[in-house]
Amino acid sequence: MENHILKANKIVKQYGDYFALNNVDLSIPRGSVFGLLGPNGAGKTTLMRIINQIIAADSGEVLFNGSPLNRKHISQIGYLPEERGLYKKMKVGEQSLYLAQLKGMNRFEATNKLKYWFEKLEIQSWWNKRIEELSKGMAQKVQFAVTVIHNPDLLIFDEPFSGFDPVNTALIRNEILKLKKQGTSIIFSTHRMESVEEICDEISLINNGETLLQGEIINIKNNFRNNIFSIEMKTEIDNLSEKFTILNKKENILEIKIQEGSNSKELINELLQKSDIISFNEKIPSLEDIFIKTVSGE
Amino acid sequence: MTILGPILIAALFIVPTYLSMQGLETQQIVVSEKGNFFSEKLEDNELVQFSKIPEMEIERLKKNFGSSPYYALLIISDSNSQNRFTIYSAQHISLSVKNNIESQISKINERKKLEEADIDIEILNSLFSEIEIMSVIIDEQGDESKGSSEMSSAIGFITAFLIYLFIFMYGSMVMRGVIEEKTSRIVEVIISSVRPFQLMMGKIVGVALVGLTQFVLWILLTYSIASLFEVVFMNSNNQSEIITGILSSVGQINLSSIVISFLFYFIGGYLLYSSLFAAIGSAVDTESDTQQFVLPITIPLILSLVMIEPIMNNPDGTLAIWLSIIPFSSPIIMMVRLPFGGVENWEIIISATVLICTFLSTTYIASKIYRVGILMYGKKSSFKELIKWISYKD
Numbered sequence: 001m002e003n004h005i006l007k008a009n010k011i012v013k014q015y016g017d018y019f020a021l022n023n024v025d026l027s028i029p030r031g032s033v034f035g036l037l038g039p040n041g042a043g044k045t046t047l048m049r050i051i052n053q054i055i056a057a058d059s060g061e062v063l064f065n066g067s068p069l070n071r072k073h074i075s076q077i078g079y080l081p082e083e084r085g086l087y088k089k090m091k092v093g094e095q096s097l098y099l100a101q102l103k104g105m106n107r108f109e110a111t112n113k114l115k116y117w118f119e120k121l122e123i124q125s126w127w128n129k130r131i132e133e134l135s136k137g138m139a140q141k142v143q144f145a146v147t148v149i150h151n152p153d154l155l156i157f158d159e160p161f162s163g164f165d166p167v168n169t170a171l172i173r174n175e176i177l178k179l180k181k182q183g184t185s186i187i188f189s190t191h192r193m194e195s196v197e198e199i200c201d202e203i204s205l206i207n208n209g210e211t212l213l214q215g216e217i218i219n220i221k222n223n224f225r226n227n228i229f230s231i232e233m234k235t236e237i238d239n240l241s242e243k244f245t246i247l248n249k250k251e252n253i254l255e256i257k258i259q260e261g262s263n264s265k266e267l268i269n270e271l272l273q274k275s276d277i278i279s280f281n282e283k284i285p286s287l288e289d290i291f292i293k294t295v296s297g298e
Numbered sequence: 299m300t301i302l303g304p305i306l307i308a309a310l311f312i313v314p315t316y317l318s319m320q321g322l323e324t325q326q327i328v329v330s331e332k333g334n335f336f337s338e339k340l341e342d343n344e345l346v347q348f349s350k351i352p353e354m355e356i357e358r359l360k361k362n363f364g365s366s367p368y369y370a371l372l373i374i375s376d377s378n379s380q381n382r383f384t385i386y387s388a389q390h391i392s393l394s395v396k397n398n399i400e401s402q403i404s405k406i407n408e409r410k411k412l413e414e415a416d417i418d419i420e421i422l423n424s425l426f427s428e429i430e431i432m433s434v435i436i437d438e439q440g441d442e443s444k445g446s447s448e449m450s451s452a453i454g455f456i457t458a459f460l461i462y463l464f465i466f467m468y469g470s471m472v473m474r475g476v477i478e479e480k481t482s483r484i485v486e487v488i489i490s491s492v493r494p495f496q497l498m499m500g501k502i503v504g505v506a507l508v509g510l511t512q513f514v515l516w517i518l519l520t521y522s523i524a525s526l527f528e529v530v531f532m533n534s535n536n537q538s539e540i541i542t543g544i545l546s547s548v549g550q551i552n553l554s555s556i557v558i559s560f561l562f563y564f565i566g567g568y569l570l571y572s573s574l575f576a577a578i579g580s581a582v583d584t585e586s587d588t589q590q591f592v593l594p595i596t597i598p599l600i601l602s603l604v605m606i607e608p609i610m611n612n613p614d615g616t617l618a619i620w621l622s623i624i625p626f627s628s629p630i631i632m633m634v635r636l637p638f639g640g641v642e643n644w645e646i647i648i649s650a651t652v653l654i655c656t657f658l659s660t661t662y663i664a665s666k667i668y669r670v671g672i673l674m675y676g677k678k679s680s681f682k683e684l685i686k687w688i689s690y691k692d
Contacts, residue, residue: 052490054673079490085483102491143487 002066005030005154005185006051011060013046013209020046021057022209028154028187028202033180035200035217036189037287039295043209044189045082048156051187052079064154075104080147082158082189086131086139093127096146103150110149117145121171136163144172148179155179157188161195173199193288203287205294212294217287224290227258228283229267234276241270255283307520325369325395330356332376339406345398348372364388372399435639450637451610457560457633460513462603465567465629466596468509469575473588475501476579476672485672494669499661502572506565552639559636562650567629570657571599577664580671581679591681598626606634614640623649625656663688 008026012019021043028034038044049055051062053069062069064076086095093114100110118124121141131139140163148155160176161169176186177199190196196203197217205213213220228247231254240246243262248255258267264282271277285293327346329337330353340348349368351359356373359366363386370387383403385391412422433447476498479485488497578591602621609618613635622632622641628649635641670687677683 049673054486054489074491077490079487081483081486081490083483083486085481085485085487087478087484088482099487099491102488146487 002063003030004028004063005065006187007063008047008051009061009063011047011050011057011062013043013050013055013057019209021050023060024206024209024211025214026204026211027214028185030185031180031183032201033176033186033188033199035196035203036187036206037191037193037196037203037291038189038206042206044206045158047206048079048081048158048187048189051156052077075150076153078103078147078150078152078155080143080155080157080160082162084140084143086143088132089130091128091130092123092134092142095131096142096149099146100149103152105150113149113151114145117149120175121145137165137168140164141168144175148175151184153183153185155184155186155188157186159190160188161190161192169195193286193291197287205291207295213290220290221284221287224285224293225282226285229256229258229264230254230279230281230283231256231271232278232280233271233274234278235274237271237274240267243267244270252278305519305523312523325391326367327370327372327395327399328359328366328368329372329374331374335410336374336403336406340399340402343398345395360386370395447638450639453556453637454610454613454634455606457556457637458606458630459603461560461564461567461629461633462599464509464513464564465571465599468505468568469572471509472502472505472572473575473579473592474585475505476576476668477582477585477588480580480583480672480675489672494672495665498573498576498665498668502569502576505572506568509568556636559646560633563629563633563653566625566650566653566657570625570629570653570660571595573657573661573664577667577671577684580668581674581684583675587678598624599630602627602630605631609634610638613638619645623652625649625653628653666690 004027006026006028008024011021011024011026013021024043024047026036026047036044036047046055050057051069053071053074064073090098096114097107097110100114101107105113115124118127121144123138123141123145126134126138126142131142134142144160147157157176160172164172173195176188180186180199200217202216203213203220204211233252233254236252237254240256243259244267245257245259246254247257256267258264264280268277268280271280322344324344324347327348328351329340329348330351331337332353337348337350342348356371359368359371363371370385370391373384373386375382375384385396385399409419412419479488485497492500574595575592578588578595581591582588605617605621605627609621609631612618618631618635621627622635622645632641632646632649666688667684670690671679671684
């Protein structure tokens with residue numbers, strides 16, 4: 001069995017002279033949560049639309065479960081677009097049933113599944129209301145339910161957390177993790193780096209239609225490690241040997257860079273001789289820092 | 299609106315008629331005349347009742363007219379050559395009263411002059427009988443059957459107008475639906491499950507069914523309300539008076555072929571225009587932006603409506619033939635021509651074929667525009683832009 005549920009190779013999409021996607025590759029391991037990152041206009045939505053067969057790539061191929069993308073795959077993929085909407089005047093229950101049936105479910109299954117998901121998301125009392133009566137957060141919960149209801153193997157979310165308050169964000173995040181546990185593969189795009197660090201296994205950073213970074217978060221972060229440590233001492237320390245550069249000092253709290261040739265063990269030893277250590281942490285750059293650095297650095 | 303529509307339209311006719319019947323009041327007209335020539339011939343009726351007063355009382359009456367029981371005072375002055383009639387009243391008398399009195403007096407005057415000229419009334423009446431020409435149609439077999447230009451015109455006009463109305467109303471409904479799906483952003487969700495073409499055709503067919511249902515309901519409801527009204531208010535015992543009246547004068551006109559053609563042109567015309575409407579809807583973001591596109595598309599439609607009357611006067615002329623073949627006007631114009639019976643078989647075949655080919659093409663082109671347009675926001679499109687979209691890779 002193919003261990004990548006989705007593989008996109010050398011995808012190109014042009015609009016006149018403008019390249020929305022320029023030889024972009026993507027590999028989504030089965031059962032992982034994959035973050036698709038990038039600034040606005042990077043090409044993320046275009047890529048997602050290609051995967052969902054809403055538009056076609058000019059060249060390149062997309063393989064789903066090892067075979068080229070075709071119409072049968074639609075019922076195995078769930079898509080929550082960024083600009084999401086529902087028919088304002090239709091009732092919630094009726095509309096959700098319709099959308100679920102579009103994905104190939106029969107009415108009976110769909111009704112049961114929907115009731116299950118509505119309860120999970122605490123929106124069961126909204127079944128007979130019209131969409132226009134719901135608040136934005138409620139409507140988005142409905143949309144989330146409709147997206148996942150047909151049990152797709154691959155879920156694609158474009159900015160799933162935008163518009164949610166922290167409570168609902170946590171709710172959705174937990175549902176995503178639960179889905180992952182059940183074996184669903186998930187791709188989502190977002191600007192919210194905290195969410196990415198919390199739930200993604202792998203990421204890909206895209207800008208101007210090109211892939212800048214791709215891989216497991218741990219590895220990427222490792223690549224950006226620069227041996228900077230954040231230390232809180234019991235008393236103030238003024239200087240250290242040349243092996244260690246003090247980048248920042250605020251009373252007892254220091255930011256120290258270990259130069260080439262030395263390591264954290266040596267640093268700890270030197271510090272212990274001068275005072276007690278209250279806390280000692282490596283400052284591993286956050287994804288946000290990496291994002292900004294990579295995007296602006298090019 | 300489906301139920302309310304016919305009720306409102308029926309009410310529009312029924313209520314004024316009913317109210318006017320209720321509002322009839324008989325007015326008292328007092329007449330003063332030297333002599334009796336006119337006053338003895340004036341007849342009372344529903345509107346007016348006449349009574350006479352002697353001449354000497356006129357001045358007193360005029361001074362106190364408001365408090366008198368009379369509606370108006372008619373003074374017929376004494377003059378054999380030029381009788382003068384004057385009506386005095388507190389307020390302006392109603393037109394119907396005035397007309398009633400005037401026509402009565404005119405008739406009396408006419409008869410007097412005829413008598414003076416020694417003409418017998420009976421002979422006069424027989425002169426003025428209405429002549430009606432009976433029209434008979436001779437078909438290929440030499441059989442004769444009753445014809446009726448009035449009926450042909452009526453059927454032609456009504457069917458053509460219905461098609462025009464339907465195309466316009468329901469075509470716009472398709473367009474509005476497309477725009478709504480764009481603005482509510484649900485289109486992207488749906489497009490991830492179905493092809494744009496399926497969505498577009500689904501909408502076109504769906505609206506057509508809604509339209510047909512509404513239309514049928516309207517016709518049924520209007521007919522039943524009208525017959526109900528007839529029975530209740532006009533004391534008519536025969537409920538289907540309208541239908542029997544119509545059927546007898548239809549005669550030669552081949553109703554079944556008219557009905558079949560109506561359905562065909564109804565559907566063909568609708569499919570052609572509604573696909574264009576769908577394409578327009580996909581190209582804009584709001585309904586107000588549609589104007590620049592809708593006008594050119596609907597000009598042929600409006601022109602066809604305008605041409606109905608001239609075509610009725612010359613149903614088989616060159617203009618009529620051309621307009622009934624060009625697919626943008628044929629649904630309307632062909633329906634105008636058909637009841638007159640002058641349409642050759644080859645004309646129908648060509649017209650139908652062209653219509654079918656055209657609506658297939660417009661649907662194809664429209665779907666190309668539609669699939670690009672529904673995901674495109676914020677761009678101010680023009681016709682040129684839309685044409686570019688046709689060639690975008692699928």
